[in-house]
């Protein structure tokens with residue numbers, strides 16, 4: 001249409017590396033002048049939501065109160081908290097949720113974000129039953145879509161009757177979706193027809209690419225197509241013949257083996273490498289690989305995955321409705337009273353370095369660490385206190401609470417410095433010198449906000465005083481959060497680590 005600009009594939013601008021380093025795949029179309037990716041996403045979601053409302057209203061035959069509905073939005077596995085937040089802001093701006101009645105203050109909470117593999121895993125749950133996967137076995141979801149291929153690994157926990165899965169934290173994604181076949185196909189046409197510029201005009205190239213993407217690509221079988229010719233009608237009627245490059249009577253003919261080598265193999269190899277890399281990184285046996293997303297409909301992709309990984313992974317399968325698995329799973333998840341993917345496996349240990357009253361074991365093993373404090377109590381330095389140990393299965397968002405106590409000699413002595421460390425070691429360490437720990441963050445807590453501190457500070461005692469409080473740690477797919485608690489109430493919050 002005159003006066004309009006075509007915008008495609010702008011979602012890929014929100015992935016972590018694009019946001020962090022400001023580099024996007026150079027093959028992606030430029031954003032229109034003055035527009036940010038988020039602006040386009042707002043426009044897109046606005047239109048999508050209009051359409052969805054219309055369809056939902058038609059389907060259920062009444063004007064539903066969609067303002068009060070919960071809305072679930074899926075995001076790729078590899079997105080970090082920043083990408084999710086941008087998507088969330090865009091969705092709110094696009095009006096996916098809004099105040100449903102006067103005084104409705106919590107309306108933003110009706111917008112839920114779920115990662116795509118998590119949603120797909122929900123849809124695949126029946127498959128894990130079907131293939132008789134047992135508790136403690138792992139399965140990988142490979143969501144091969146248009147732009148990205150995303151991987152995530154889950155562990156089956158709990159009993160079969162009460163199937164539940166936990167996310168094994170490692171996640172990865174890469175821009176090697178089906179769209180990259182189209183882009184490689186366009187490059188191939190450009191190369192073949194380099195001497196025939198009339199067929200390389202934008203409309204002409206788009207016509208070739210469209211034919212490939214909508215027909216030939218979808219039916220492509222792989223090696224068995226090597227001997228076949230694929231024919232593409234030219235958009236322009238001029239310059240119809242050059243048999244040397246396959247241009248015959250206004251049609252471009254491309255041999256199957258050339259398509260395989262130049263278009264399919266490079267992208268499919270990227271997908272295979274991604275899966276192999278993830279298998280190694282997870283460092284656990286993968287019992288099943290479940291392929292979802294539109295690209296998983298490719299016979300050739302499925303065959304190559306099966307050939308390459310079949311000897312190591314017992315079950316390689318595609319669920320029915322693989323192309324809409326994410327959408328179906330997200331809806332199921334939203335409707336379920338008890339979420340299926342409610343747990344997460346801690347990827348590392350989270351530890352505090354603390355001083356604790358000396359125990360006999362400390363006198364025996366580390367006498368040098370023991371000192372006597374002002375009050376005459378023997379204290380062992382360099383002790384470790386685990387908040388979460390590696391491999392622990394946690395509820396998503398579950399708060400791991402740890403009690404702390406600070407001694408203040410005067411009311412001015414109100415700062416507590418908590419240094420949180422992580423460790424990749426599987427063994428539980430008692431002392432700081434027993435293995436590597438990595439400083440994760442230094443969190444300075446001002447205890448003056450706590451009522452018990454205020455009470456003591458208002459009636460100073462000569463011998464000083466103790467303040468009890470709790471620190472809570474929360475893990476979910478994208479991040480780790482820390483909170484300061486007092487009698488179960490939250491007094492402070494910080495986000496300090498992104499797991500991706």
Ligand SMILES: Nc1ncnc2c1ncn2[C@@H]1O[C@H](COP(=O)(O)OP(=O)(O)OP(=O)(O)O)[C@@H](O)[C@H]1O
Pocket residue numbers: 011144145146147148149177178179213217218219292293294295296297298299323
């Ligand atoms: N048989 C097939 N072979 C190759 N590609 C296919 C096949 N069937 C569908 N596709 C491609 O799958 C893509 C759509 O898949 P899907 O709906 O999973 O993508 P998406 O979720 O929109 O993309 P992304 O996950 O990257 O955001 C389209 O690019 C389509 O061309």
Ligand SMILES: [Mg+2]
Pocket residue numbers: 116143144145146293326
């Ligand atoms: Mg997708």
